[in-house]
Amino acid sequence: MPELPEVEVIARGLNATLCGRTIRSVDHLDLTRQSDPAEVLCSRLPGRTVVRVYRRAKVLLVELSDGVTLAFHLKMTGRVVHGPMRKPGRHDRLFLALDDGSLLSFADMRRFGYVRAMTAGELAEWGFLLRCGPEPLETAPEVLADRIAGRKSAIKALLLNQSVVAGVGNIYADESLYRAGIHPQARADRLSRGRALKLFTELQAVLRQAISENGSSIRDYVNASGDAGAFQNSFNVYGKGGGKCPECGAPLQTEKVAGRTSTFCPRCQKR
Structure with a gap:
């Protein structure tokens, strides 16, 4: 999608x-x-x-x-x-x-x-x-962190919840969690304030980079002129289950979170 x-x-x-x-x-x-x-x-x-x-x-x-x-x-x-x-x-x-x-x-x-x-x-x-939550590129990381504070849900599920933050799907949730070093199953209420701020800072960076690279073309997406995107060439973890973590070399693992396949590094991403 x-x-x-x-x-x-x-x-x-x-x-x-x-x-x-x-x-x-x-x-x-x-x-x-x-x-x-x-x-x-x-x-x-x-x-x-x-x-x-x-x-x-x-x-x-x-x-x-x-x-x-x-x-x-x-x-x-x-x-x-x-x-x-x-x-x-x-x-x-x-x-x-x-x-x-x-x-x-x-x-x-x-x-x-x-x-x-x-x-x-x-x-x-x-x-x-x-019902949509705030736009992540128009909202300060501090405000976005407040929206997950005290929530017992897995952080990946909250990123996918459009009423929490708008527009984020599986690709950019996985990529931002990897950059922030956070396991997708980590409970939001157990994240420190600093880790929550880092997550939303990294989310904004990932989204901006993806826009600058014309989005991600995996199967069907093309832009308004019919051209493919290029951010898929910058993926660290999304769709790479079984491959090596680009940081530590550990095998990337997959789990279902909120009904979606999540790819992560068990060594670099902590609960």
Whole structure:
């Protein structure tokens, strides 16, 4: 699933190329189950101009004129790409033809993602975003550390909990825990203040590095231009169970935490 860095990269790319473009028509619809009905998209989108593109948590938001916002949740395999007009492919779910002849497309092979067109009032009341915690790159490590203080849950589970901190998924939880030297099963209430601060400082560093490297492409992710990311080449532990720790050489181990496979070094990462 695209996480915060991947969606941020897409948002920045689209913001650079879409602002000022007007949606001419909705040309292809093979919508996923959780998407808005075709009649909603067809009535709300044509004729509206892109004001800005931004991100909240793992959601891509395209603000349009007259108070409408187009929201994409990419889930596991969603892609949003701006490029030349083309014919629909097998996994395309939505085509938006723009006034300069270009195309904004939403594709999703596994059909778990969705697209919705919301009024300002609907967006403000959208429960999904209301439940999201603070943005990790816009919040001081001290504030983020306060949010886990006294919690008895495993620290990895809290990092994945979108109401605790928004946008973090399996990749960046594993990588930040490794850099901070914290075992994914460590209980949050047993972390010292210093270790908690180090964790969130490292989380911010990992996220910023991933954004600068265009995100992580493992299977499906591409940016707004259709290009792959490169941060997967900087992974220390994610997806490397059985390999060697880059720091001490010990075999990396895996465990399930909060239903997700966690990879860690048993020697470098302490409970």
